[in-house]
Amino acid sequence: xxxxTNPGPPGDGxxxxxxxxxSRPHHTPGPETPSRPDLTPHPDAPSETGPEGTEEDEIxxxxxxxxxxxxxxxxxxxxxxxxxxxxxxxxxxxxxxxxREARAEREPPAEAVTARVMNLVRAELRPGRMLxxxxxxxxxxxxxxxxxxVFRETAESLPGVFAGSCRxxxxxxxxxxxxxxxxxxxYRGPMRVALELTAALDWTVxxxxxxxxxxxxxxxxxxxxxxxxxxxxxxxxxxGDDLGGALGDEPPFSDETRExxxx
Amino acid sequence: xxxxxxxxxxxxAGEGDEAAFESLVRRHSGQLLSLATRLLGSRADAxxxxxxxxxxxxxxxxxxxxxxAFSSWMYRIVTNRCLNLLRARRPTQDLSTVPELSxxxxxxxxxxxxxxxxxxxxxxxxxxxxTPEQRACWVLRELHGLSYExxxxxxxxSQQAVRGxxxxxxxxxxxxxGAWR
Numbered sequence: 001x002x003x004x005t006n007p008g009p010p011g012d013g014x015x016x017x018x019x020x021x022x023s024r025p026h027h028t029p030g031p032e033t034p035s036r037p038d039l040t041p042h043p044d045a046p047s048e049t050g051p052e053g054t055e056e057d058e059i060x061x062x063x064x065x066x067x068x069x070x071x072x073x074x075x076x077x078x079x080x081x082x083x084x085x086x087x088x089x090x091x092x093x094x095x096x097x098x099x100r101e102a103r104a105e106r107e108p109p110a111e112a113v114t115a116r117v118m119n120l121v122r123a124e125l126r127p128g129r130m131l132x133x134x135x136x137x138x139x140x141x142x143x144x145x146x147x148x149x150v151f152r153e154t155a156e157s158l159p160g161v162f163a164g165s166c167r168x169x170x171x172x173x174x175x176x177x178x179x180x181x182x183x184x185x186x187y188r189g190p191m192r193v194a195l196e197l198t199a200a201l202d203w204t205v206x207x208x209x210x211x212x213x214x215x216x217x218x219x220x221x222x223x224x225x226x227x228x229x230x231x232x233x234x235x236x237x238x239x240g241d242d243l244g245g246a247l248g249d250e251p252p253f254s255d256e257t258r259e260x261x262x263x
Numbered sequence: 264x265x266x267x268x269x270x271x272x273x274x275x276a277g278e279g280d281e282a283a284f285e286s287l288v289r290r291h292s293g294q295l296l297s298l299a300t301r302l303l304g305s306r307a308d309a310x311x312x313x314x315x316x317x318x319x320x321x322x323x324x325x326x327x328x329x330x331x332a333f334s335s336w337m338y339r340i341v342t343n344r345c346l347n348l349l350r351a352r353r354p355t356q357d358l359s360t361v362p363e364l365s366x367x368x369x370x371x372x373x374x375x376x377x378x379x380x381x382x383x384x385x386x387x388x389x390x391x392x393x394t395p396e397q398r399a400c401w402v403l404r405e406l407h408g409l410s411y412e413x414x415x416x417x418x419x420x421s422q423q424a425v426r427g428x429x430x431x432x433x434x435x436x437x438x439x440x441g442a443w444r
Contacts, residue, residue: 057430058434066434067430070430070433091437091438091441092433092437094437094440094441095433095436095437095440097382098382098383098385098386098436098440099386099405099406101380101382101383101386102301102382102383102386102406103405103406105297105380105383107293107294107296107297108293108296108297108300108306108309109293110289110292110293110296110313112310113288113292113296113310113313113314113317114285114288114289114292116310116314117288117292117314117317117318117321118281118284118285118288120314120318121281121284121285121317121318121321122281124321124322126279128279144279145278145279145280148278148279148280149280152275152280160265162267162271163275164270164271164274164275165274165275165278166275166278167278196274198267198268198271200265237268237270237271239265240265
């Protein structure tokens, strides 16, 4: 693409980075475009196309492009002997020393921010579902969040087990939908629990699922006082060292292959 | 002692588990504060940006699809918030007839003076010469080690555009830091 011949698609405008750049677009061979009255190469020529071989690049006096010199893995024979290339690499080397020091800087202490965030979060009321407790005559209710907390903690009392999603809902889906309507009749009736687990490899799925179902049935009856008639336990991940990559937290295997067993 | 994954904690937080969300905030706030400080050049502004980003994340977590990594998602929220702040700053600076007015604000931050080395401060000052977009791409690549692909995702631009911005940022900074020496 020649300099100045194409103003680019309409959406390009706000993304253009031309301010403050010191790069001097190299002269493109061939006639100047008539559309631009100023014949000097303009620093804000349309450009979001990257450095390599584009007008954004800068041609050194030896004819090499700056981006090629900077992005090469190893300096080649020309670069090693060329004063212009060496100067360009020295400039990058100076910058690299700053980068190394900046990267090594300790992370700022974040306790204050964490505390402020959690104060705000706790002050926000997130209305959740209310679930029935005990007998109809009791008219007692518990927030789903509170019931889920008990069931997760119950599952996590086992070694090498973390509880993820935990939904507690009416057995009949239609009743569940009605009970979600604001001001609608609150559903009373048998409930089911759907719990997802991450477990260490030394558990077998059937063994763990059966044990967790028993523990949750006990907790629902004794600790919560809730009529739970169905408990679905899924093991969705294996507990392991899976914190890899710059942005971390890739699952150890894909969704297609993960083991998912329900009762 | 193994720890629960971000993915698991994000699912729980999305279901209203505040303790799970607090674990996520503890785990990521240092890194995000680093990022915001490097993008904004001010610790106080960075703390506000990160705080707002987490509160916004808490509200949006019920709709968050756990197939995206929580940290990428937070990088995106924080980066976008910082970009908006930087873009909003620029007209004010352009209108100012005395450009030196912006300098004391940097020098005045005691936290910054106490905890940054001279080299890091010099780099931070040079970063002010970049456009917000160049700054974001360069900082994510060089200081946070993100790949071009990850940066493209965080900033919603093509990988090619990311390469271009990083090259121009590098070109500018190499010159700026050389002059400082």
